[in-house]
Amino acid sequence: MRDFSYLRAGSVEAARQAAALPGTMILAGGTTLIDLAKCGVAEPDSLVDITHLKGLDKIEVSARGATIGALAKMGHVADHADIKRHFPAVSEALWQAASAQIRNMATIGGNLMQRTRCPYFRDPANFPACNKREPGSGCSAIGGVTRGHAVLGTSDACIAMYPGDLATALIAFDAIVHLGERQVSVDDFFLLPGATPDKEHAIEPGEMITAIEIPDSAAARRSTYLKIRDRQSYEFAAASAAVGIEFEADGRTIRDLRVALGGVATKPWRARAVEEALKGKVLEPDAVRAASLLAVEGAVDNGANHYKIELAPRVVARAILKMGETA
């Protein structure tokens, strides 16, 4: 058996100090970490259990926005009345994620940190080559089974898709990750693979996510999360879109638009080109469809995932049009 030590942190400070030690990992709901330990990807020497820390599960919503503690459960956030009212896309992203059982266990901090479903990444015993696991070892996925892999933000080193739904909604609304003293925008928190796919987050040893802050915006209040997949539930996105919209007083001209893509990119993907193309314009189906194609500009497929390039703009267009209708 592989021994590891287990520490139940008494304070955020203690947790951070412990997590600064090499080989130490934070344990929250465990729905990602235990899985990865079982398949041999995570091999912690010690675990710091943060689930008993007090006060980190708060969900606070005010006129300025929402602050969600890192230990808030996915299920609680999804069901939270004020989150539903102020950030419908966030609630919808969460309740379409994973399964009810997992949502009851899993935390918001852990959710952001969930790792790719690339089957090669998750199978070190049989596929030693994976740049994300072992920098420089190569990429087993390229040339293999790639239906679920990314088409945006890929590099020669890694094409793994970031599978989370929540972060896609967060990035659309300029959410901020609180790492104790330091704060980083969600966009900056997630890193492109480039030549260093092993480095996924702008988080340093000894840091931990304490909360997520989502600024209030009219676009967030009028938002949705549309997730497309083969199965009705319990499946990651084939493509998804988080969209929020704010109209001018005329109710037709787009003042603010937020578009983010999930299921297609190596990190939560903000589609600013789509936003810019439509801001200031009257919402009109053909224009929306044309602009949505910009979402996949520069996309590169690996065969079986080509359909994502077709699908993603359609998902974006539908989500924008749906938000337009509810005027």
Place this chain on the structure above:
Amino acid sequence: MTLELSLNQQPAHLRQGSSIGQPLTRRDGFLKVTGAARYAADNHPPGMLYAVLAVSSIARGRVALLDVEAAKAHAGVVEVMTPENRPPLATDPDAKNNPFMFRLDLLQNDHIRYPNQTIAVVIAETLEAATEGAALLSPRYEAQPARVGLDGAESFVPGGVGIGSPAVHHKGDVEAGLKSAATRIEATYETPAQYHNAMEPHAIVAAWDGDSLSIDTPSQGLAMAQGRIAGLFGIAPENIHIRSPFLGGGFGSKGMISGPQVLGILAARLVGRPVKLVLRREQMYGPVGHRAPTRQTLRMGMDSEGRLTAIGHHARTASSTFDDFFEPAADASHTLYASPAIATSHEAVRLDTGTPLFMRAPGEATGSIALESAIDEAAAACGMDPLEFRQRNYAEVEPMTGKPFSSKALRECYTQASERFGWQRRPLQPRQMPDKDGFLTGWGIGTATFPAIMFQAEARAVLRADGSGLMETGAQDMGQGAWTAFAQIAADGLGLDIDQVDFRAGSSDLPNAGIAGGSGHTATAGMAIHNAGAAVITRLADLATRHEASPLFGAGNEGVLARGGRLYRRDDESRSESYGEILARAGLAEIDGRGTGTPDSASREAYAMHAHGAVFAEVKVDPDFGQIRVTRLVGAFAAGRVINPRLVRSQYYGGMIWGVSFALHEEAVTDRRSGRIQNANLAEYHIPVNADVPSVAALLVHEDDPYVNALGIKGVGEIGITGTAGAVANAVWHATGVRPRRFPIRIEDLLG
């Protein structure tokens, strides 16, 4: 085994008269919902060790190096079993002397013939130590390229498909029939490799005592497992006791004892202590069978009235490189639609996979989705409603053999299901039913059929002086409800209330109940129970009618009825006597009788025997996204006598949901370079979740069959998957106008 429950935990079953036909709830339900039901892996005999398999990364080649020392040095590891020290076997695991005997990988050498083949077994004091020990073996291989996919090797015509069916069949002249046809279609369909994925992994707890072996393991065929193990170890079958009271699903993968289960027994022998071995989910993708992929080409000709003039059905499939099981997909065209000319044929390739095996209607399901799709294409080509087309080509006799059916209420199935579904409102052309939310709605039909198979079974019945009864047969409950349905048949056969019957099953020391497979278990073991009941009642009647003191004296065997624990004179029901009185007078504590269940060869020679059904499906497809949702399923099935409508309905529901799974979800995805399956887990190997099957209805259509067996039972376990898969595919066409030719149907197939 006796079910470990007292009857007062059971809800009272209110009924009058016969137990057969009553919708009793599962007698084992209480144990299951409270977690008290003991499955194989729940057993922990004293001194037990844990065994973990080390399995091959590569698909083909040999093991060059294993670091056995590193594994053995790990704390808690007791032993590492490799080809070097694996205890000897009496039979070569590669020997094969009957079609139900499959070659096993039992560390007989260092060759690797598929990914996840066992290369060593690590035995340790804890599961964790054994798991780490297996990782420490760090195998090195000499690998050869994997042969993958239906085009991965040269094809050949197998000697037989399924169990001994010829690979090629024909009647009439298909080419002539196609030539003379007014309308023709030809289409090729592909189905993927699928894995059984029973909820409960294959597990075994094995303990040796000298040359006696005690085993807890899930098995769909206890006597066959016992015989196979006896042969491998060279010990008498009676020295092997297997308990299998519950299976967490089998679907065919627990029909034959698998290699890993035998390795658990070998491990126990090697260390001289009881051993538990449980497969990890991903280890179930290889050594315990699967459904092979197929590529099927259907050719059909129709005359100007839409009557079939020819059906040609060719299937290409795959087996392993070292054993034979060929999915008999094309045989689906033998039994369903009337045609003067039918030709079916198979070819196969050999791939570096584990050997495929029986899985959820083997051949019937794969063949059905292709046949039902092609029939739909044919109907469309003739401009006919697909239900009307099927009725026009209704087979009054079995098409391939010309035999009459023992019974066939398929017309009633079509009528009842189509009425319930509302089929008459269906527009002929596709893409005609957009709904208010912008989804394309489509309606499809599929005909379901499955043969009424019987095997061999035995049962023993006992009547006791206290008026109670006992029925014993080594039947297997995979979740289908055998504990309940057989007890109902037993109660009827013994003329007792069900609560008076002690029913024992699930253990190899009971009479051989045959295999729980081929949808034939209820018919086969049910007939053994029925006949055992009749035998003991005959003995009881003898005691009574021959004794002057009995009110039944002189009635003769034919002249009494058994009911409610009493024998009655048939011609005068005021004269009766209880079982207890009869036995007490004879000074007997108990009497017994034995019965067998076997197919009647004369009636099987004379009649074709099949269950039938009609399934209607509604799907909604998002026109932009190609996202498919099944919104409604209605099936009507005629399968002879219904022993328990509640259980039968749930078998149909389950089968129909597997049909949705076949059409839309299940697929093992292989990395073509390594030959490894890349979605060997339940997060990525998809089956429907609850949200995928919002509305399922199963109608039970009355059918009396005097020929299948005395009870009139056909089988209900597998028929639901047939018909349904095709109905879903046809509904997708009706919704979108796109004809699915590759399964499962995915978003990208409809993006257009």
